[in-house]
Amino acid sequence: MKADILTLKALFQKDVRYVIPTFQRPYVWNQEDQWEPLWNDVRNIAEEYLEELVRLGPGKEAQAEERSGTHFLGAVVLQQRATATREIETRDVIDGQQRLTTLQILLDAAQEVFEHDGYPEEARDLRKLVLNDADYAKSQPDNVFKVWPTLVDRDAFRAAMHNDLPIGEFENSSIAQAHEFFKLQIRQWLAGTPDSAPQQAQGLVTGLLGLVQLVVIDLTTGDDANVIFETLNARGTALLASDLIKNSLLHAARESGLDSDEVYRRHWQELDSQWWREDVCQSRGEMSQ
16 A cells, blocks of 8 residues: 555546446535535636736746645545556546546536637646547547446446537436536636636646645555445545445455446446435324324
8 A cells, every 4th residue: 555645637647547346336426515615626726826927927837836835635545456568557446436536527627618618728738637548448438538437427427528428318417517517617717807718727727737636545456445445434425324335245246256337237226326315304203104
């Protein structure tokens, strides 16, 4: 096990697959509790950097980054998979999957806004953080994505992360809603001061690439990921008891040599719908009937 503090550029710019195992819960973050605070943090980072750059003057980007400092967005726990040299590097996401997925959605939303609204250099810089080399997708198209969610979220994630795919049928998906939320926030922020929008776009890219940091705990193949998953619970939506049960069952299935995705499809998938995650309150009178 080793721990490093990494920028999003260091975490995502290389060709890599961060796979969220089937035993993890689906995507559950929401606008009020997570998306808005994250966007406010990232926007403030970009604005602080731009203010420092104005004070220092043109050509002082590196010094402005140093004076701006960095912003810590939490931790993720990854576990290495044994992969052949010619295969794409792959890690399982043991903890922090909500955070990692949301950051990919934010990066892709910004990339899409820049690509469609006339900021080609910024779009190019962010594309490197959301898409792997196309050669890795020849045998499996979904290998193009750096983060790959659980089964229940894959269709919505695929639609949201492709700039030209419609997401209408996934409008109730939290992943699609997060992508639309971040696109709206970025466009509104740029439109607020149109004369300085190009500088703001550059500032947002700088903030996302270099001024946001995560603690990344990297486990070896010999570390017990199941124990660590149940021990660590990053800031965000609390785990349900059913999440822990699913984790234990599917982890055991995988350790026994079974296809955990197939076990999930046959025995658990319908229990991962939002209906089963909602609280049900009963009065004492209802309980006594």
